[in-house]
Amino acid sequence: xxxxxxxxxxxxxxxxxxxxxxxxxxxxxxxxxxxxxxxxxxxxxxxxxxxxxxxxxxxxxxxxxxxxxxxxxxxxxxxxxxxxxxxxxxxxxxxxxxxxxxxxxxxxxxxxxxxxxxxxxxxxxxxxxxxxxxxxxxxxxxxxxxxxxxxxxxxxxxxxxxxxxxxxxxxxxxxxxxxxxxxxxxxxxxxxxxxxxxxxxxxxxxxxxxxxxxxxxxxxxxxxxxxxxxxxxxxxxxxxxxxxxxxxxxxxxxxxxxxxxxxxxxxxxxxxxxxxxxxxxxxxxxxxxxxxxxxxxxxxxxxxxxxxxxxxxxxxxxxxxxxxxxxxxxxxxxxxxxxxxxxxxxxxxx
Numbered sequence: 369x370x371x372x373x374x375x376x377x378x379x380x381x382x383x384x385x386x387x388x389x390x391x392x393x394x395x396x397x398x399x400x401x402x403x404x405x406x407x408x409x410x411x412x413x414x415x416x417x418x419x420x421x422x423x424x425x426x427x428x429x430x431x432x433x434x435x436x437x438x439x440x441x442x443x444x445x446x447x448x449x450x451x452x453x454x455x456x457x458x459x460x461x462x463x464x465x466x467x468x469x470x471x472x473x474x475x476x477x478x479x480x481x482x483x484x485x486x487x488x489x490x491x492x493x494x495x496x497x498x499x500x501x502x503x504x505x506x507x508x509x510x511x512x513x514x515x516x517x518x519x520x521x522x523x524x525x526x527x528x529x530x531x532x533x534x535x536x537x538x539x540x541x542x543x544x545x546x547x548x549x550x551x552x553x554x555x556x557x558x559x560x561x562x563x564x565x566x567x568x569x570x571x572x573x574x575x576x577x578x579x580x581x582x583x584x585x586x587x588x589x590x591x592x593x594x595x596x597x598x599x600x601x602x603x604x605x606x607x608x609x610x611x612x613x614x615x616x617x618x619x620x621x622x623x624x625x626x627x628x629x630x631x632x633x634x635x636x637x638x639x640x641x642x643x644x645x646x647x648x649x650x651x652x653x654x655x656x657x658x659x660x661x662x663x664x665x666x667x668x669x670x671x672x673x674x675x676x677x678x679x680x681x682x683x684x685x686x687x688x689x690x691x692x693x694x695x696x697x698x699x700x701x702x703x704x705x706x707x708x709x710x711x712x713x714x715x716x717x718x
Contacts, residue, residue, distance in 0.1 A: 398478060402445035407460030410437040413490055433491045438462070442483030447474035449647060450640035451683060461485065466697045466708065469679055470649040471511070471530075471542060472504045472636045479504075487518070494518030508532055509542055520706035524550035528632060539637045546653060548628045553702035554668025557619035558612065570604075574611045628665070629657040630675065643685040650678035665702055675701045690715050 413433040420428055440461020449467055461483070473479045478501070485496040496518055502511035509530040516523040530544030561569045571581065578591030581603075588597040588607060597603040634651035653675040658666045666672070679697035686692065696709030 399443075399445065402443055402480075403459055404443045405459035405461065406439075406441045407458075407462070408437065408439050409460065409462055410435055412436070434488065436489050437487070439486040440483060442481070444481045444483070446479045446481060449474050449638070451645045451647070451681065464708075466679055466695060467647060467681060468498075468500075469677065469697050470636060470647070471502075471509055471634055471651065472532075472540070472649075473502065474638075476504050476506070478502075504532075506532065506534055509544075517706055520704065522701065522704050522706060524548050524701070530632065530634075538639050539635065541633075541635045543631075543633045546630045546632045548630070548701075549625050550628070550702075551620060552623055552626050552663030552665070553704065554665045555620065555623065555663050557616050568612070570608045570612065573615060574608065577611055577615060579607075579611065623663065626661060626663060629659075631655040645681070645683050647681040648679065650676065652676045669703070673703065677701075688716070689718065 413436045416433075417431045418428055419431060420426065438461065442459075442461065444459070446465070446468060452465065452467065468481060480501040482499045483497070487494055487496060495516065497514060497516040499515075500511060500513035502509065509528070509532050511526075511528050513526045514524075515526075526546060526548045528544060528546040530542040532540055532542045534540045558568060561573050563569065575581065579596075580589040580593075582588075586599055587595060588603045590596045596607050630653040632651055632653050634649065636649045638647045639645060640647075654672075656666070656672060656675075658664060660666075677697075677699040681695045683693040683695075684691065690713065692711075692713045694709075694711045696707065698707030698709075699705065
């Protein structure tokens with residue numbers, strides 16, 4: 369509920385930061401040409417795997433992975449760039465428009481995206497969210513964003529206010545301030561359990577978490593009394609990794625979110641013709657305010673660091689038969705990286 373309220377508040381702040389002529393418009397006009405969409409996609413996951421054991425005679429166990437699915441719900445109002453073609457009749461949530469990550473859009477004014485994806489992939493369930501609102505004019509950019517990426521294990525809320533300098537209709541530079549709200553990345557809950565040789569007091573940690581150990585009988589019990597292992601090998605290789613994972617997740621979730629204030633500089637470049645196009649953007653945060661808090665990332669990083677994001681979409685038709693393309697985007701925040709890219713060629717035979 370708190371995340372939802374933050375998103376709604378951001379929408380109000382960004383919308384009201386627009387010129388008064390925009391705020392005076394009918395609220396309905398904010399959603400003109402916007403698209404609400406929902407889609408459920410699914411498919412077969414990895415095939416069944418047979419696991420064999422000879423510890424008590426030959427035993428065979430089949431591990432089955434349930435089907436993959438993706439339930440996407442969202443609303444978007446983003447003008448398409450010249451190189452983007454809406455080949456599908458409907459939005460179904462599988463679209464991957466990397467240009468959405470650029471600082472500015474195809475047109476000036478208010479644009480937004482709200483999307484949440486409930487996923488199961490290879491048996492693992494997680495939620496991805498991507499929400500943003502941006503207002504772009506010739507002299508300034510205001511943007512609010514909330515991102516949650518389950519695979520990259522990254523989650524943050526970001527607000528930025530930037531001055532924009534247009535060199536021409538293709539190239540512009542920007543600079544300003546960014547505020548990011550996130551968990552204290554860099555914090556390691558297991559650090560207090562480390563020994564001088566790098567090992568962990570994992571048995572003491574498990575006992576603190578409610579597990580019980582009968583060394584004489586080689587029996588290991590979960591907090592609810594269930595027998596989870598009958599040998600030290602199973603205890604160390606199967607149970608302990610689960611204990612460490614659950615402990616780490618719980619300790620991270622117990623901490624309050626922290627706010628990071630940073631300076632940001634960036635640029636956007638867009639050129640398009642029917643046979644050649646380039647769209648590039650980049651953002652760099654070279655300086656971050658040190659609040660000297662207990663969980664400040666400055667302490668984990670031993671000083672300042674660089675956070676950045678950017679993207680490149682390039683395509684050209686060398687002749688009427690051959691065309692090549694390069695597309696990609698990447699982020700690095702708090703030394704966590706996530707990125708996508710593709711490169712290829714098309715040759716049409718006449």
